[in-house]
Amino acid sequence: MDCTDGLFENTPFSLKDFYLNFYFRAVHRAVNRLTIPDYNASTAVDVRQELDLRIGAAFTRFQTLRLRRVFPQALSDQLISYGSCQFPTLGFVVERFREVDQFVSEPFWRIVVTVSRDEKTTEFQWQRGRLFDQDCCRAYYEHLHQNRYGQIVEVIKRPKTKWRPTALDTVELEKLASRKLHMGARYAMQLAERLYNKGFISYPRTETKIFPPDLDLKSLVRVQINDSRWSDFASRILEHGPNPKNGKSSDKAHPPIHPLKVGDSLQGDEARLYELVTRHFLACLSADAEGAETIVRLCIGKPTLPRTFNSSLSTANLLTSEDGELFESKGLMILALNYLEVYIYDRWAEKDMPVFQLGEWILPDNIQILTGQTCPPPLLTEADLISLMDRHGIGTDATHAEHIETIKQRLYVGLEQNKFLVPGQLGMGLVEGYDSMGFEMSKPNLRSEFEADLKFQSSRGNIQCRVASQMHISIYCAVSLVLR
Template identity: 30%
Template sequence: SGRLGDKFLSVGRVQSPTLAIIVNREKERETFISVPYWELYATLINGGEFEAQHKKGRFLDQAEAEATRAKLGKTGTVKSIILGKRSEKPPMPFNTTEFLRAASAIGISPSNAMRIAEFLYVNGYISYPRTDNTVYPETLDMKGIIESFLNTEFKEYAQKLLSGKLQPTRGKKETTDHPPIHPATPVKRSQLKDDEWKLYELVVRRFFATFAGETLWETMAVTVDISGEDFGANGARLMEPGWRWYYSYNLPEDRILPKLAEGQSLTVKEVNLVGKETQPPSRYGQGHLIKIMEDLGLGTKSTRHEIISKLYSRAYVHGNPIQPTKTAFAVVEALEKYASTITKPDMTSKLEKDMDEISEGKITEDFVVRESRDMLGEVFKDMTKNKDLISEALRNGLYEDRVIGTCQKCSSDLIIRKSKKGSRFIGCSGYPNCDFTLPLPKIGQIVVTEKQCSDHGLFHIKIVNKGKRPWEIGCPHCNFNEWQKKIEEEKKNGLIKEPKIEVKEVKSNKTKRNSSK
């Protein structure tokens, strides 16, 4: 395929529908047309200060929003106060999908999370991490597990749980193969690396949270009349942390409103009209994508993270939230046009359902093998018949992924190339007539981003190495200029010394050999 490094193109009954989900979301973003709107906010004073928004929410007509703002006076009256309570039920036990989503939310990718989870399992710190089960079996010594943490840094949490009745939550799916993911034995923080501890702590806290009570909030909804226009403000105060005391990830902050009474007069400090635009649908994060795959029957608890990791290694996607490359677009569009079955979740979902029915004794293994062979046979037939058209479409996509911008010397494309020795560089597609080049790092996946340099017109690039933060190079031309400037400054300051070559006179000191005539 002419790709850089050992990256090559691949398709698969799980991989391709997953890639299509990512590409189709990106198409939705590209075709999205933003609509401007305006929001009206009033800052009100009553001892304390708080902000209220006009009850209309979004004004689609700027003139209407400005006219509403112009009519507002300097005082408002509290029209109504509604006090209430809101509760949050504790979470269900961890199955693999929810565990990977939670890990992703704290900055650990699904592939890394599963690798670390397997390490923790092998060392006896957590239970088997590949499970669909969300119900603790009766045979699990839940009290014993909690008691084992009484002499650890989780002592306070364990004591509080043991002081009451242990009644865990139950998820929707109950299986008999493996229990939900839970801690197996305590381990000291000093015995684990940072990410290992983060995941171990996540499992422990989730396990504890499933035995805790509901989280309770006190809510307050206020309506203020300003010159006949209604403005609203909502407050919330945590009354009882419940399960969130154990599992404090993404805990919402209190929104405290000052003490108010109906009919009370308030001073309007200022009114702000804020212009905004509707936003395109967001890209999928890895955790969200795993949930979508589960809902569509794509892959299993053991393979979904591997499929996503493969999309990265094939350079189909980059970043998190996930962004597809031009190659991904080309692959999906070619397959949708010439072998559409492989890009839809239907085939895989059907096969996964068949697997369940085999285990339930409803159908035979031979039937499923014949069925899958027939389905895949049709896919291969379509791909073989259209292989030349598919190849042409893929070549175009591969080329687009390598284009950095336009050569300022000859106006040809600047593209990522490889030398005969295997080193990478940016070269002109007009070669040999144009020999303009820029250097590139020797290792790492090169990703061409959408950001463009205002000086050189080149797309910014970044280098991605597995397990490390991406290296944002930016504009390769600017980067090269800065590097050259730095080298010159270091030479000027004597930090880099030019090598001196001394030529010394070498005296002849030959040893005569004995020779016989």
């Protein structure tokens, strides 16, 4: 049974089990952890469902009939649905599209210094970043060109870490499937459900990023030794002991998503999603990637130069930012890949850095001005949209994909380049129509405030839940009166 999102509290009143999966240990653990459902949480689910039904039915009927009369040819067979989660989901897409559409690109200028050493060219970036005044940037450039000598004023060597992923929940699975496998969220969850029903992975609808202490991680890893793709990696995890990187959230219902048995017999997209889950699981139990970073800072532009340029060292009187302009270059050496050996979805590239000595005087090979243009933010992908929905409390891990699929099917949004979400004429028209009347129906505030009120009131008893419901119904009634 699905015990997430409070929905299980709303099933017929019976004992509730935690962590129910298709394998013996999980069932045994569930039987020993039976609890009584939360009656207040059950009432909150009733209130939410009632509110969604009443508001959705009323506004869907109004929109559909009204717009069919106004546009009989274009919308004669179209259902113009409204949902208190569906509409803010559309709103996120429209808002980002507007940002991109209204963005005005501006030119900028920056200065780059290059130094050749040991048959390598090192590029130093200006610490001022970029300037939007060409004349000002040109003035700096002329000064640096006339005073080309510089000094290495700081050499920093420090450890660098690339963090391994945390335990996998539903939201993260949807986002990873979208970004790494180029799958739609709904399709990815359908695949995950099939893998779960076949016993390959644990229950895929969970808000938990914390492995329970009584989950036998060693046994789960030991199973993966039989898969040649990561057999050696799994063996090393067992040798050092699983070291799970847990997150902070837990729905106290299902553990993070993890593999249950070897999936080398799977094919197609099922195999790809299973591989993602398994590699993520093993990466989470291993160690962070380790590296060594070198940061070199170069000061150029001091009018007083060394009498004889011989790359001499002088650490007694290092130049400061007041003496000239600072430029910085970074290098990276990877010392231990660790989780990156199995997690092919992350990249960490080395960057060679020649040896520079503190106090060393440098004559750059080239000082140049580069120009560029500011860019608008990218259009939303499904992964971006799910992140926004999760952040603002729109829907749940179990419904994010459905809301996105609904606004696609209604032709409120479409896909550009088979990746980016863009509003269609109908979706844009609905949002602009409500906005023009002063109603922020496409904003997440209304829904997130209701969820917050419902959560607060449910903690005070089921009667208070009804108070929260009536308060929000009155808001929609006021909107309905104006629309009519």
